[in-house]
Amino acid sequence: MTDPIIKFENVAKRFGDIRVLEGLDFTVNRGEKVTIIGPSGSGKSTILRILMTLEDVSDGIVWVDGTPLWHEGAAGALKPAGEAHLHKMRTKLGMVFQSFNLFPHMSILRNITEAPVQVLGLSKPDARARAMDLLEMVGLADQAGKFPHQLSGGQQQRVAIARALAMRPEILLFDEPTSALDPELVGEVQEVIRKLAEEHDLTMLLVTHEMRFAREISDRVCFIDAGAIREQGPPEDLFTNPKEARTQQFLQAVLAD
Amino acid sequence: MNDMTWLDYLPVLAQGAWVTVQLTFWSTILGAVVAFGAGLGKLSRSRILRGVCISYIEVFRGTSLLVQLFWLYFALPIVGEAIGFNLRMPPVTAGIVALTLNIGAYGAEVVRGAVQAVTVQQYEAARALNFTPRQTLWRVALPQALPEMMPTFDNLAVQNLKDTALVSLITLGDLAMRAEQLRNYTQDSATIYSMALVMYFGMALVLTTLMRALGAMIGRWRPARR
Amino acid sequence: MLFGFEWDTTNGWTLAVSILPILLLGLWVTLKATVLGFAIAMVLGLVLAALKAAPSRLVSWPARAVSEFLRDTPLLIQLFFLYYVLPEFGLVLPAFLTGAIALGLQYSAYLSEVYRAGIEAVPRGQTEAAVALNLTPARRFSRIVVPQAIPRIVPAMGNYLVSIMKDVPVLSVVTVLEMLNVATIIGDRTFNYLVPLTMVGGLYLIMTLLAAQGVRLLDRALPKTGIPLK
Ligand SMILES: Nc1ncnc2c1ncn2[C@@H]1O[C@H](COP(=O)(O)OP(=O)(O)OP(=O)(O)O)[C@@H](O)[C@H]1O
Ligand SMILES: [Mg+2]
Numbered sequence: 001m002t003d004p005i006i007k008f009e010n011v012a013k014r015f016g017d018i019r020v021l022e023g024l025d026f027t028v029n030r031g032e033k034v035t036i037i038g039p040s041g042s043g044k045s046t047i048l049r050i051l052m053t054l055e056d057v058s059d060g061i062v063w064v065d066g067t068p069l070w071h072e073g074a075a076g077a078l079k080p081a082g083e084a085h086l087h088k089m090r091t092k093l094g095m096v097f098q099s100f101n102l103f104p105h106m107s108i109l110r111n112i113t114e115a116p117v118q119v120l121g122l123s124k125p126d127a128r129a130r131a132m133d134l135l136e137m138v139g140l141a142d143q144a145g146k147f148p149h150q151l152s153g154g155q156q157q158r159v160a161i162a163r164a165l166a167m168r169p170e171i172l173l174f175d176e177p178t179s180a181l182d183p184e185l186v187g188e189v190q191e192v193i194r195k196l197a198e199e200h201d202l203t204m205l206l207v208t209h210e211m212r213f214a215r216e217i218s219d220r221v222c223f224i225d226a227g228a229i230r231e232q233g234p235p236e237d238l239f240t241n242p243k244e245a246r247t248q249q250f251l252q253a254v255l256a257d
Numbered sequence: 258m259n260d261m262t263w264l265d266y267l268p269v270l271a272q273g274a275w276v277t278v279q280l281t282f283w284s285t286i287l288g289a290v291v292a293f294g295a296g297l298g299k300l301s302r303s304r305i306l307r308g309v310c311i312s313y314i315e316v317f318r319g320t321s322l323l324v325q326l327f328w329l330y331f332a333l334p335i336v337g338e339a340i341g342f343n344l345r346m347p348p349v350t351a352g353i354v355a356l357t358l359n360i361g362a363y364g365a366e367v368v369r370g371a372v373q374a375v376t377v378q379q380y381e382a383a384r385a386l387n388f389t390p391r392q393t394l395w396r397v398a399l400p401q402a403l404p405e406m407m408p409t410f411d412n413l414a415v416q417n418l419k420d421t422a423l424v425s426l427i428t429l430g431d432l433a434m435r436a437e438q439l440r441n442y443t444q445d446s447a448t449i450y451s452m453a454l455v456m457y458f459g460m461a462l463v464l465t466t467l468m469r470a471l472g473a474m475i476g477r478w479r480p481a482r483r
Numbered sequence: 484m485l486f487g488f489e490w491d492t493t494n495g496w497t498l499a500v501s502i503l504p505i506l507l508l509g510l511w512v513t514l515k516a517t518v519l520g521f522a523i524a525m526v527l528g529l530v531l532a533a534l535k536a537a538p539s540r541l542v543s544w545p546a547r548a549v550s551e552f553l554r555d556t557p558l559l560i561q562l563f564f565l566y567y568v569l570p571e572f573g574l575v576l577p578a579f580l581t582g583a584i585a586l587g588l589q590y591s592a593y594l595s596e597v598y599r600a601g602i603e604a605v606p607r608g609q610t611e612a613a614v615a616l617n618l619t620p621a622r623r624f625s626r627i628v629v630p631q632a633i634p635r636i637v638p639a640m641g642n643y644l645v646s647i648m649k650d651v652p653v654l655s656v657v658t659v660l661e662m663l664n665v666a667t668i669i670g671d672r673t674f675n676y677l678v679p680l681t682m683v684g685g686l687y688l689i690m691t692l693l694a695a696q697g698v699r700l701l702d703r704a705l706p707k708t709g710i711p712l713k
Contacts, residue, residue: 052385083390090387101382105400105478114396115386149480167386320687323652324663328684331667331676415555422557426656433559446567454556454564461555 004063005030005171005203006051011060013046013227020046021227024060030170033197033204035214035235038224039250044207047224048173051205052095053086065092065170094169098176100156102148102163108135109144112163120167127166134162138192154185158192165196172196174206178213186210193217211254215239223247263448266439270449273435274456280349280421280431281464284356285414291357292364297394299369310365317362323423326355330427352424360417367409371402404476411468415461422457432456485665490673498678502669506682509665510690516583516661517648523587524647525640528594535595554592558653561585566657582654586647593643601636602628631709638705641698645691662686 006028013021020043028034036044049055050062053069061078062069071078072085081089102111112131116122122130135141138158140151148156157177164172177193178186190213197204197217208214214221215235222232223244231244242248298310317325330351337344346354375398383393425434436453440446488505491497534546553561562585569576576584605628613623655664666683670676 052381054381054384087387087389090385093385095385097378097382097385099378101378103379103382103397103401115388118392118396119387119389147478163386315692316684316688319691320684321649321652321663323655324680324683324687327663327667327676328680331670332680335675335677419555419557422559423653425559433557436560437563440563440567446564447571450560450564450568453560454552457556457560458552465555 002027003030004028005032005065006205007063008047009061009063011050011062012058013043013050013055014058019227024228026222026229028171028203028205031201031203033206033217033219035206035208035218035221036224037208037211037214037221037250037254042224043227044224045175048095048175048205048207051171051173052093053090056080064089091167092170093173094164094167094171095173095175096157096160096164096177098180100148100153100160100180102156102160104148106147107144108140108146108148108151108159111148111159112166115163116166130166131162134165135159137195138162139188152185153181154188157181157189161189161192161196169202171203171205174204174208176207176209179209209254211239211251223250225250261443261445263452266443266445266449266452269435269439270432270452270456273430273432274460276429276431277418277421277433277457278460280352280356280424280429281414281418281460284353284360284421285417287353287357288360288364288413288417289410291361292368295361295365296368297372299365300372313358314362314365317358318366322355322359322420323426325359326351326423326427329355348424348427348429351427352421352429356417356420356424359420360413363413363416364410367406367413368402371405372398374405375401404472404479407468407472407475411465411472414464414468418461418464419457485668485672490669492673492675495675495678498673498675499682502679503682505665505669506662506679506686509660509662510686512579512659513648513651513661516579516586516651516654516659517644519580519583520586520590520647520651521644523584524590524594524643527587527591528598531591531595532598535599550592550595553588558585558589558650559656561589562653562657578654578657578659582651582657582659585654586650589650590643590647593646594640597636597639597643598632601632601639604635605631626712630712633710634702634705634707638698638702641694641701645694645698648690648694649687 004027006026008024008026011021011024011026012019024043024047026047036047038044046055050057051064051069057070061071067089068078068081069086069089070081072081073079102108103114106114109128109131112134113122113124113127116127116130117124132141132144135144138161140155140158140162143151143155143159148159151159157180161177174193178189181189190210193204193206194213194217196202204217206214206218218235220232221235221238223230223238223242223246225246231238231242231247238247239251242251295310295313298306299314301307301310330346330348334343334345372394379397379401380393383397388397421431422433425431425437428434432453436449439449443449485505486508489501490505491501531546531550535543535550537543537546562582565581565585565588566578569581609627609631610623613627618627651659651661652663654661655667658664660668662683666679667676669679673679
């Protein structure tokens with residue numbers, strides 16, 4: 001049953017004197033939908049950014065699909081990974097950013113086809129067909145020719161999800177995908193993510209402040225505070241019956257409003 | 258005395274203006290190439306390349322164009338003799354080389370600034386999609402940086418047009434040179450220089466219009482401003 | 484011999500040492516032309532900026548046209564124009580003064596833009612607040628707008644000062660003995676252009692680096708929120 005695809009082993013991350021992660025152990029199984037919650041500055045984004053190779057680790061090992069992400073070489077003699085290794089590892093991962101980060105100079109279609117063509121070497125017709133399927137899935141097939149600034153935030157984020165999926169990652173990371181959106185646009189993006197969670201065997205790792213949404217879509221919720229996992233479990237347990245005092249406090253504060 | 262009128266000056270000045278147009282065209286195009294090379298080189302990871310580009314930019318921005326022109330035309334051949342090469346250039350070549358290197362150094366800083374102004378989020382999105390650094394530069398960063406550069410490139414192109422006048426000082430038959438020759442011959446300074454000024458101004462207006470059109474074309478994906 | 488200094492052509496190094504004082508005299512002329520040209524540009528630029536901002540189009544449009552014209556035509560031709568045409572109207576000025584006026588004219592167009600941009604960069608709310616406080620237009624401008632515009636204007640002006648310095652060699656065409664002219668004269672007479680021209684390049688580099696550093700210090704010294712009024 002347990003088939004870890006992501007494994008943090010005693011991982012530390014420091015920015016100068018700031019210790020963001022400290023002795024983090026954390027596992028995600030293949031196909032699992034995991035949500036990370038926790039106070040601001042607790043290191044949630046940092047976990048995702050390390051996985052997406054946007055941030056390296058200061059200590060410890062991160063395993064992705066049985067291979068060290070930030071290291072290469074034989075076991076026991078691991079050395080920091082070079083760009084080639086990172087390039088190979090990134091093919092397993094995709095990321096959806098808080099601020100969408102679409103390429104403003106490319107049409108919606110081009111945003112989605114560019115990486116499959118340039119990085120995966122797909123033919124243009126194949127990439128286009130793949131992109132149109134995905135746009136269909138996120139309900140934006142009629143917007144393919146527009147540019148990002150012509151779309152609403154919610155639409156842009158749905159395009160960003162399609163763009164990440166076009167690379168066929170095994171793991172999809174979401175860093176607060178709805179927190180930059182106007183309240184009335186949150187639902188449409190959550191709907192797409194929910195559909196993904198239900199219909200795909202993708203491994204999903206999501207950071208969010210939307211507790212109700214976390215509860216609906218996750219197999220497991222992890223509460224992180226001060227750079228380490230304090231409590232984790234199925235959403236019904238963690239939300240209705242938190243064991244740690246710190247978790248209770250946090251949930252009380254966020255559920256109050 | 259002479260009985261030439263402004264109508265008689267026109268063909269002579271127009272001939273010079275054509276040389277000015279060609280000088281401006283070539284040195285602006287070549288200058289842009291140099292600007293991209295040096296501007297991107299300054300952002301390179303190689304220390305040597307970075308050092309070379311920074312030195313080039315500093316030297317050519319830090320000295321006067323006329324000094325550069327004279328150095329290339331009068332002093333470089335002496336260097337050439339010393340090391341056994343013929344570095345003597347005809348005036349046209351020296352002029353274009355000096356203008357190119359001068360405008361290229363200013364342009365390089367514009368290129369560097371615009372590329373650095375592309376947000377870190379764009380670079381991260383590119384990395385998450387597994388673009389190589391080279392693909393990121395050409396497909397993500399530069400297309401966004403280019404429209405930002407265009408207004409300054411417009412100014413630099415006009416600067417370059419004005420600077421071509423200096424090339425007449427190493428005996429090139431451009432507009433400035435033709436005006437000077439006519440004045441020597443006719444002493445009709447007011448008419449001749451007024452005409453030359455108006456012609457330079459006209460060329461600058463055309464150049465600006467062209468650069469704006471180019472900028473609008475390059476940046477057509479951008480939301481309308483204001 | 485030039486300015487009473489002999490040169491020593493034994494080799495490149497002795498030549499360099501012997502002509503340094505001559506070049507420094509040329510540099511002194513360069514600096515004087517720079518400062519005078521800049522002063523003229525500052526004043527004319529202010530006038531141009533005021534005219535361009537005039538409420539009447541009858542004033543602002545011609546002012547804009549003049550400013551564009553000054554900016555988009557070569558300094559060299561403007562200089563020739565002044566040098567050869569002014570005497571036809573009976574106005575005979577020394578070459579140095581003509582040169583400084585040419586520099587001042589060309590750069591007045593640039594500086595008028597600097598003034599305009601600096602003033603426009605002061606947030607609109609500041610003027611509105613001043614109106615709400617019932618300050619007179621003159622006070623609004625002198626006490627509210629100008630002190631906040633200065634920290635933006637001064638560094639940009641500094642950069643144009645450096646540009647003027649780099650344009651001074653153009654004055655050599657009307658016989659002003661600035662640094663480059665001095666160097667070419669030495670070159671003509673010693674048949675060695677390499678040493679004097681390279682030295683001029685080096686001296687220019689030193690001057691512009693110093694000036695750039697000065698502008699940076701000035702920029703840092705200026706309070707970003709505006710000149711404090713007690
Ligand atoms: N590049 C950096 N340099 C220095 N400190 C950083 C850097 N990136 C993150 N940090 C710090 O690391 C800590 C954790 O950051 P992180 O973004 O992971 O928090 P988070 O849990 O995602 O918070 P939020 O809910 O606000 O997004 C914060 O205190 C942040 O200030
Ligand atoms: Mg975060």
